[in-house]
Amino acid sequence: METSVILNLEEVKADLLKGIYQCSVRGLMHSTKWLSELNHCLSHIKVNSYLPREPIVDLEEYDSYLLAKSYFDLKEYDRCAFYIENCKSSCAKFLNMYAKYFSLERKKIDNLNELFAGPDPKLVSELQRLCTELRADYLRGNLDAFCLYLYGVVLKRLDLLDEARQVLSESVTLEPLHWGAWLELVNLITDRAKLRSLSLPDHWMKHFFLAHAYLEQQMNDEALDIYNELQNAGFNGSSYLLAQKAIVFHNKREVTEAIATFRKLRKMDPYNLDNMDTLSNLLYVKEMRVELAYLAQEVSEIDKYRIETCCVIGNYYSLRSDHHKAVLYFQRALRLNPQYLAAWTLMGHEYMEMKNTNAAIQSYRQAIEVNRRDYRAWYGLGQTYEILKMPSYSLYYYKQAQNLRPNDSRMLVALGETYEKLEKVQEALKCFYKARSVGDVEGSAILKLAKLFDKLSNPDQAASAFSEFVNENDTNSGMENKSELSQAYKYLANFHLKKNQLELAYTFAQKCLNYEETKEEGKALLRTIAQKRGLDEDDKEMQFEESSSAPATPKYSNISPRNLNLCYYNMSVNENQSD
């Protein structure tokens, strides 16, 4: 995507109008909405013909079509399908099948007694029958772009992903304006290689697709570039682009930026509920209670029974540690749409909080069923199995999560810890180093590394790691990792004491006094130091008291992760040789 996006807006607008018409006559509501939104921000562009006058169905089928379409709009799907059962023209054929599909989907939701229950075998077999019907037509080459889309959707529902991908890419090639098909295709791209191998039509819609696909692949910067370019190319007022950008920031963990973008979006489009669940997640992470409560009130006033609303409210209760209620709201969301990914994952988190590992596993698994690229669910699964003391399982899940977010240190740390449990020290070390090198967000990797070295009775390495940890954390004097900090000081004091570097030992022992847990030990240490000092010469005391105010440890401060990396590699090479 080196070339920037240049669009002929008049052509685009004509395309959009055509697409809107094509989608709306087929009852593809979401695509119509999406295209119309896009079209709306091009309202300043003038085109000659507003309504395409292509006939949609054969004249003799037009009456049946009108009747069926009206039933479809009223969600009387079976009735709709009945009236155009024998129609030949492609639009009517599509509507017939689409109505059948919708009828099955709705029955699936209506018949759902229990959230975790598998699919009703009867409905599955009916879906299969629909699939067979479509396949027969497909093999005869009788499917138009929209029917191909439906075939792809059905295939995907039946978990035949490779076929689905193939069929959907055929569909978008034939009709690039159908956003729904692109969207389904995005969900089928499991890795970057697949994205690259896809043959796509050269159409301006491709940019939207690519950006979305990059976003899904966590290639956030690439996505952001395209979105910016699209905004510059004329879609400046598009709320969709704004929301997508907010999601990019969210993925990049640039929380403040993301929240600001969402705020902008809300001002522009106040009654838009799409993506509000993402906003609530951000507010949750930032623990912005008031904001979240306000948002919850606001969205529930707009529409109580939207999945996004349920999700926002669920997050709100979760932040108030009312996990039962939170689960209730996530469940409501899932009753409305069992394919709603975010709610499954969030519900898994809630069950984890409630120590219900079984339900948590089920929720996470459902989330993965819906979308295999949800790294949070994989990570959650890993955590759950960690609690269940099944490290080889949790290792697998953490790996999946890490695979999806290669540069997220949290996954790497989790991986390292699991390796540690499996007594695979080499791998554990590698993971911690990697976590360190990708920017240790939680600052725990170095500590883990230190502890691991300690465990391996490698005091020099441990000490250097600990001191680095101390250096990083001393300045902000955070409340959260107090005990770790105190332990680090204690370790360092003991270490230097053993090495007979009394000055340093003294400094760290002094530090120990600042913490409740290590106060006594610190005093004891100081006493030993004093004793030792009594034996040694004792005229430098004053100097070290000075240096205690500046805890820098010049000797070790130059050990950066990179250096550690190097020495580690030497070590591992040696060990391999010894094997």
Place this chain on the structure above:
Amino acid sequence: MPEESYSEEMKINPDKPVNVDNYRKLVRSYLDLHLYTSALFWADKVVSLSDGEPEDVYWLAQCMFLLKQYHRAAFLLKNKGLHKTHLVCRYLAAKCLLEAKEYNEALELLSCDERESNYSSGSSGITESINSLLDQADNTIKGFPVPSLHSAVLYLKGCVYEALDNRSLASECYKQALKRDVFCFNAFQSLVQHQMLTAWEENDLISSLPITEQCKSKDDEWLVRSVYESLLKKYHSVPPRSVVQTHPRLKGNLDLRVAEAERHYYACNYTECFRITQEILEEDPYHTTCLPIHIAGLVELKKTNALFYLAHDLVDIRPDLAVSWFAVGCYYFLKGKTDPARRYLGKATSLDRLFGPAWLAYGHSFAIENEHDQAMAAYFKASQLMKGCHLPLLYIGLECGLTNNNRLAEKFFSQAQTIAPDDPFVLHEMGVTAFQNTDYNEALKYFEQALERVRQINEPLIADKWEALFNNLGHTCRKLRRFDKALEYHQQALVLSPQNGSTLSAIGFVQALMGNLEKSAESFHKALGIRRDDVFSTSMLTIVLEHLVGESPPYTGEDAPGVDCPSLLEMKPEIPDAQILINRTPPRIADEMDMTDSFQDENNS
């Protein structure tokens, strides 16, 4: 005045002939109007008036027959001795005795003159005896063409034999009847419907029929032949397109459409079959030959509610028909309530002991509960009734296989194969048996044959039923260590039957054996998502994940650490679960096959 005329009539000369013909006409017209009592009354008077003319006695007896006074009619005919002089009368008398369930007497009547020639001496004996019976000097009663009458007598004799459970003699009689009158559909139907003949015998029969001689023109000949051929053994001409060409006007004829539906049924194309039967039943809601196929279609498509309604309707209207109770039994079978299912299927078989589908369904009701012995007993009964049908044998073999009696199973399958050599279901089962005997090459051969046959049958789309075949091909290839091929077959099975737990875990196993642990873990996960308590997948997943710990790089972006870890393939002998699978798979296949076969046959009759 009236008194006067009355007295005048009283004076009629008793010797003056009455116009009996008028009364005869009266009797006929009452018969046509189905006013049998009136007909009987006047027929009786006619007999008196005509002083026992044979023809009049015949009509009197006919009236009695129609009033279901069978014994009376038979006695009348015998009493007058007409059965010795008139073949029609003999026919009627025998018919009456048959209806009165006096089978031995009926048989005696039909073969009375040759008591000395032993009719149990074989078919040639019968032919002779029949011929001599028919060739007797005969006084005809007008209105009955001789060939039809002869054929009717033979058909009747066949019926008597069948009632006496002597099916081979019966079929011989039917064949003779059909040869004498090719239009005698009763005889044709008795032969075809009750599956007395094998496919080859049926073909022989058709080719040996003197259609050419008995038809007036070439067109007639073609018509008769094509109609009969299209009704013959449907699963031998299963590709629905290769249906015999018939007269274009007969395209919409319901009987021929039923045959078409049945072909679709055997090709496992249930939706199409159901569509046709539904159309037929809209035109003729109680079309007898269509109903069993329609019911079978409902069972296949699991349309319980429609079946419920149909069964109620049928039982209300025709409680005397076996098919009505068959529908009820099938409903309960479909609902998984085997006890009532058996009760009603039993009722169906007691109403018509020759109703094969009911016997098979009766067997199925035991089979799904793993009551192998009882299931086998029912299938045996069915196989005795339907000599020309391979399905009972197939099922018996299946049950033998399930009780681990492979040798016996093989025997039954090869018997089934002699009847239906190209049937893919039989080939498939033979493959399963070979698999169980650990003769994988042989198994592969059978499965591939079956697959080829299936491909011929339903082109271009293979019916979903055959998912088991693909999976078994996969299992066999895996055993033969052709992992690529195995994976391919399993994947095809998955296309036919998506979200199938056992297919997914088979895929996972193959992937594990190929050393593709990542993929394998994914497949086992998917399998467990569908079948949560699958022991095999659970233990395999644990093993695979433990291997993955050592094998894969600690995080993405790191190079894989050499090959120092032994791959799963090399370690296979030590994995106890691989052993488990070897023991486990075949019964599972058989299980699936069992499900597959269930009800593929509801409509043999």
